[in-house]
Amino acid sequence: QSALTQPASVSGSPGQSITISCTGTSTDVGSYNLVSWYQQHPGKAPKFLIYEDNKRPSGVSSRFSGSKSGNTASLTISGLQAEDEADYYCCSYGGSSTFVFGTGTEVTVL
Amino acid sequence: EVQLVESGGGLVQPGGSLRLSCAASGFSFSGYWMHWVRQAPGKGLVWVSRIINDGSGTTYADSVKGRFTISRDNAKNILFLQMSSLRAEDTAVYYCVRGFGWIPSPGTTSGFDVWGQGTTVTVSS
Numbered sequence: 411q412s413a414l415t416q417p418a419s420v421s422g423s424p425g426q427s428i429t430i431s432c433t434g435t436s437t438d439v440g441s442y443n444l445v446s447w448y449q450q451h452p453g454k455a456p457k458f459l460i461y462e463d464n465k466r467p468s469g470v471s472s473r474f475s476g477s478k479s480g481n482t483a484s485l486t487i488s489g490l491q492a493e494d495e496a497d498y499y500c501c502s503y504g505g506s507s508t509f510v511f512g513t514g515t516e517v518t519v520l
Numbered sequence: 521e522v523q524l525v526e527s528g529g530g531l532v533q534p535g536g537s538l539r540l541s542c543a544a545s546g547f548s549f550s551g552y553w554m555h556w557v558r559q560a561p562g563k564g565l566v567w568v569s570r571i572i573n574d575g576s577g578t579t580y581a582d583s584v585k586g587r588f589t590i591s592r593d594n595a596k597n598i599l600f601l602q603m604s605s606l607r608a609e610d611t612a613v614y615y616c617v618r619g620f621g622w623i624p625s626p627g628t629t630s631g632f633d634v635w636g637q638g639t640t641v642t643v644s645s
Contacts, residue, residue: 411581411582413566442626444628444630444631446630446631446632448632455635455636455637456565456615456635457635458632458633458634458635461620461630461631462630467620467631499565501565501567501631503626503628503630507579507627507628508567508579508581509567509570511557511565511566511567512564513564514564514565
């Protein structure tokens with residue numbers, strides 16, 4: 411399976427909103443409502459942000475939201491804060507009990 | 521506190537073997553699917569393998585199929601990853617991860633909610 415495609419980097423100023431795209435195919439992102447998103451700070455383990463395309467786990471800030479259209483999922487971070495500077499990864503169920511992650515996006519807060 | 525603690529990483533020569541362990545605590549281990557995810561230096565996350573609650577079902581990424589074996593000991597709350605025929609491209613931090621939720625169709629978990637701190641595997645001569 412090929413990795414899902416994400417932009418290498420996205421940046422924004424504090425308080426702004428940014429959106430990270432995650433493009434897959436009709437056999438993964440487009441076939442299931444099973445895209446999840448993760449935040450990873452340098453040297454740390456990833457943190458669970460979004461599941462089933464647009465649901466937030468308990469304790470995750472409402473500034474993080476997910477959506478999907480066709481084969482492309484998106485993560486929006488609103489009210490950007492310095493602490494949001496990190497790498498972000500999408501992940502989709504790929505069928506046959508497999509999963510595929512995205513290539514990752516580095517978010518910079520200007 | 522829900523916790524996953526990996527161990528067993530280290531330096532191994534190409535063609536060698538290594539067994540990773542992941543000790544789970546703070547939750548009912550036998551009630552969850554478990555996964556291994558890896559991350560090569562400076563690279564992205566890659567899903568490696570998963571095992572269902574009772575250990576009777578396993579799945580692997582094509583890149584490790586036939587070389588890696590995932591297993592679990594529910595009596596001791598430990599997840600394992602036996603790695604053999606190791607290659608330089610297997611060099612990575614390996615994370616033990618808990619599966620989140622359950623979707624009856626297609627019959628899978630919907631994400632990964634608890635991650636260990638990772639254990640580093642380096643394959644080099």
